[in-house]
Amino acid sequence: MTLGPRLDLRQTQSLVMTPQLRQAIKLLQFSNMEVAAFVEEELERNPLLERDESPESGPPERPAPDQVAPLPAPADAAEAVNSDCLPTEAPLEAPDYAETYDPGGAGDGVMPGRGGSASFEDDDRTIEDYAAPGRTLREHLGEQLRLSFDDPTERLIAAHLVALLEPSGRLLVGNDTLAAAMGTDPEKIERVRQRMLRFDPTGMFAHDLRECLAVQLAEKNRLDPAMQAMLDNLELLARHDHKRLMAACGVDAADLADMIAEIRRLDPKPGASFDATPPQPVMPDVLMRPDPEGGWLLELNPETMPRVLVNQGFSAQALTRAKREDRAFLTEKLQTANWLVKSLQQRAQTILKVASEIVRQQDAFFRHGVGHLRPLILRDIAAAVEMHESTVSRVTAHKYIATPRGIFELKYFFTTAIAGTGGESHSAEAVRHRIRAMVDAEKPDEILSDDAIVLILRREGVDIARRTVAKYREALRIPSSVQRKREKAIPA
Structure with a gap:
């Protein structure tokens, strides 16, 4: 046997992650807002891409095969749908001229030569553009500051x-620290702060929760010695230790209930209502509605699907007239544009295919509620749609579906299974919903412990352990049975 270098020719298969493949995978796991931002960047970067401004066609009378989940519908499904739909058989009647706007002259606010328009067709402003912007917290306090202090030092x-x-x-900064930083007396800072405690909203500039609540109670003339004793024992109130609270405040159960109700009506964070970022509405990726003939109809939301196309005419002219060094650039941009359009189409088809299978397997949930949510994992959907589990995971991440029961993330329908006593498994989300329903329905003198909840669930066919019930209860932010008994002992 001799040792030495030699050349061998071998043929193997391997998956190469090209930039185009990485882009397709990235688009698949993006949310609709991230996809819109990515497409905007590509439109600015690629001269051969343009936005599709053609009018969208209306929904077809019969859905495509991949848009329908062929499921049996209840007998009254068609009637319920027909009652909520507008008639589309006949066109509207001739316009009533009494309800027709007639653009006039100065009396209607349209002045020729002043940049006015006789119609509102070109005005794309919405009601949000006319709404007055809300004032910030510091602007609101600054107005009161200028009206409350005349002395320049106090105003500073x-x-x-x-x-x-x-x-x-x-x-949160103490008076001594402020006095050392500003070179003044702590007493002067405290005098200014005491006046600012009565600024609107009342309770601002307090050092702690106790002082904040005390100022609000004093504003309502409700800061009596009993209420002051309750503020000195807020830790007992947090633990719902009503017996020790009654002893500390020197009141009976009825008076303590009134005092607790008064405390709950106060605002522990009076500045939180200002500068709050308004919640962004969730834009669903898939729209779902009942089919009058049975089952459910699914379609992609056109508001979340970017519509781009390749300018073939411009690309053909540019390639024929381009120089040798520019032709390579245009060819690369043309390939990138074609791949982006193809990736967006494939992303839309994949989302619709996975969502249709989820709706088919969770049909009982959409018809009867959370209690009928069945256990489901990624492997079940991946096997049904013939995809990999990682692909299904990317598709269901940050994607939402609008259903007759509300808007849900596609990840919501994947829950772990809990074994049943009769062989049938139960969804963990359905079990949590059942625990919440039992706690909400319990009476003040019949508080359910975790062991009692376990017995009830086992009688209903759910084989569950006590520690699992405790874990679900804590996840739902439900207090323990001892704390719930204290809360319901005195109705506040």
Whole structure:
């Protein structure tokens, strides 16, 4: 046997992650907002891409095969759908001229030569453009500051306190620290702060929760010695230790209930209502509605699907007239544009295919509610649609579906299975829903412990352990049976 270098020719198969393949995978796991931002960047970067401005065609009378989940519908499904739909058989009647807008002259606010328009067709503004912007917390306090202090020194201290204010309305910096930083007396800072405690909303600039609540109670003339004793024992109130609270405040059960109700009506964070970022509405990727002939109809939301196309005419002219060094650039951009359009189409088809299979397997949930949600894992959907589990995971991440029961993330329908006593498994989400329903329906003198919940669930066919019930209860933020008994002992 001799040792030495030699050349061998071998043929093997391997998966190469090309940039185009990485882009397709990235688009698949993007949310609709991320896809829209990515497409906007490509439109600016690629001269051969353009936005599809053609009018969208209406929904077809009969859905495509991949848009329908052929499921049996209840007998009244068609009637329910027909009652909610507008008639589309006949066109509208001739317009009533009494309800027709007649663009006039100066009386209608349209002045020729002043940039006005006689119609509203070109006005794409919405109601949000006309709404007055909300004032920030510091602007609201700054107006009160200028009206409350005449002394320049006090006004400077007050402005410094406003700058140090927390978003919740709390002032966490002590008077001694502020006095050392500003070169003044702590007593002067305290005098200014005491006046600012009565600013609107009441309770701002408090050092802690106790002071914040005390100022609000004093504003309502409700800060009596019993209420002051309750504020001194807020830790007992947090633990719902009503017996020790009654002893500390010197009141009976009825008076304690009134005091607790008064405390609950206060605002522990008076500054939180300002500068709050408005919640962004969720835009569903898939729209779902009942089929009058049975089953469910699914379609992609056109508002979340970017519509781009390749400018074939411009690309053909540019390639024929381009120089040798520019032709390679245009060829690369043309390939990128074609791949992007193909990737977006494939992404839309994959989302619709996976969503249709989820709806088919969770049909009982859409018809009867959370209690009928069945266990489902990624492997079940992947085997049904003949895809890999990782692909299904990317498709269901940050994708939402609008159903007759509300808007849900596709990930919501994947829950673990809990074994049943009769052989049939139960969804963990359905079990959590059942635990919440049992706790909400319990009476003050019949508080259910975790062991009692386990017995009830086992009688209903759910084989569950006590520690699992405790874990689900804590995830639902339900207090223990001892704490619930304390809460319901005195109705506050």
